[in-house]
Amino acid sequence: MISQSGGQSSQAVRTQLVGPFLAWLRAHGQEPRALVQDFQLPADAESVxxxxxPLSTLRAFLEATEQRSGDAFIGLHVAQAFKRGTYGLVEYIARAAPTLRDTFRRLARYMALLNDRMVASFEEDAAAGTFTYGVPGEPLSYGRHANEFGLALFVHVGRQLAGQPWSPLAVTFAHPAPRDFSPLTAHFGVVPSFGGGMNVLTLAATTLDLPVVSADPVLLSVLERAAGTPPPREAAPPDFVQRVHEAIRATLRDGAPKMETVARQLHVSARTLQRRLAEHHTTFQDAADAVRSELARQYLKDPHLGVSEVAFRLGYSDLSTFDRAFKRWTGMTPREFRG
Structure with a gap:
């Protein structure tokens, strides 16, 4: 049953989600053994x-847990049943920080220890702070149920750390909106946005000022020494990849993007283009998909553009090819995306 797609989605990611989702199924009367077999997971997957x-397999596994449970918001509910210690060193660093502001700063710094394909950041001005995370080149990030689990968990545990209820100013998910998302609104206390390509929490400065009830500066110092220097992370495409994206955009009016055409625009050979993209852990196909996916969302928000016109603008010669590509990127057809 393992399903994998090409490109970055077939690259392996380290995940701590499999065990909690399997355990949740068991706790709610579902035997998870069949899923373990279908996805060729380790026999002890529930406890490791x-x-x-592969990212594509993780998404398929989480979708299968929804189908098996009949729970359309399984990610939210697993987060609400979260067991302390699941995320080890990174979690305990967050729990020992003095304020919620320091918690989110440290999450942004250390989350790459959990998954080296993940990027996270925390930006702040006088009024609010914004915590953002996702996977570069993957507009769905980890997929709907993983995204909803992650943001729901940060707020759920953040309320525990503060010892009082609070709600974010804004919530944005990487994935498109489900038909009904009222359970998410109830959990966050704010109507979420969707289709942002990254997962984002925005908190008021007064919320970030809240002290953490489990703060322990001595323990925090010990834990941060144990964590060491986090691995380097790329929060944005490097200059060369960005130039490739721009060149691809410029060629779409002439049809499907071609590596040789883009290479000529950048004054390099096709072989050099391939090599330099590989140095940044991506491919020409990944770059073309990233550009087309971003533009597709932008164009489909314009009610004056028909789906066939959007497909033409993206260099597709027929609508069915665009439909398949868009569903691969988002899990939805273009018409479903428009609602």
């Missing part, structure tokens, strides 16, 4: 803290 899977 971390498993490596």
């Amino acid at each position: 803290p971390e498993i490596s899977l």
